Amino acid sequence: xxxxxxxxxxxxxxxxxxxxxxxxxxxxxxxxxxxxxxxxxxxxxxxxxxxxxxxxxxxxxxxxxxxxxxxxxxxxxxxxxxxxxxxxxxxxxxxxxxxxxxxxxxxxxxxxxxxxxxxxxxxxxxxxxxxxxxxxxxxxxxxxxxxxxxxxxxxxxxxxxxxxxxxxxxxxxxxxxxxxxxxxx
Numbered sequence: 001x002x003x004x005x006x007x008x009x010x011x012x013x014x015x016x017x018x019x020x021x022x023x024x025x026x027x028x029x030x031x032x033x034x035x036x037x038x039x040x041x042x043x044x045x046x047x048x049x050x051x052x053x054x055x056x057x058x059x060x061x062x063x064x065x066x067x068x069x070x071x072x073x074x075x076x077x078x079x080x081x082x083x084x085x086x087x088x089x090x091x092x093x094x095x096x097x098x099x100x101x102x103x104x105x106x107x108x109x110x111x112x113x114x115x116x117x118x119x120x121x122x123x124x125x126x127x128x129x130x131x132x133x134x135x136x137x138x139x140x141x142x143x144x145x146x147x148x149x150x151x152x153x154x155x156x157x158x159x160x161x162x163x164x165x166x167x168x169x170x171x172x173x174x175x176x177x178x179x180x181x182x183x184x185x
Contacts, residue, residue: 072097
């Protein structure tokens, strides 16, 4: 699956993303590349259906919306090309490859990969209590807001609304309806 670029991509990306959300097959010839593409588009679309209200009345919102990953790797390059030139409500999307745990607190979205690794647990601990939408691969836990899961050769996602509420993050009902499962406790 080749990535679209330019203005055509910006016009088609929402439509392509909805199609991927509803039926995102992983093709046997290139499961890793296609899965990475699907996840990058999901991360972009999560930013469209989640809001981060200020914790304190009158607090200014960040000028940009930071989508962070834990490594500067092929997935980060793919994420950069997916969100390049995009914005949400006038706020440019900024893909970030984190250098250290403290930097994670400045993210609005943090993708940690496999939730069961020690690295992922350290990243999730670093943002505990902060308004960070945590996204991981694998089963939901108390620190993960959204989890990517494989189901019938498709990439789907589950949402932990209780975790989002603890973090002060609002998730649109549109996104909740697309989730495979929503956990409220």
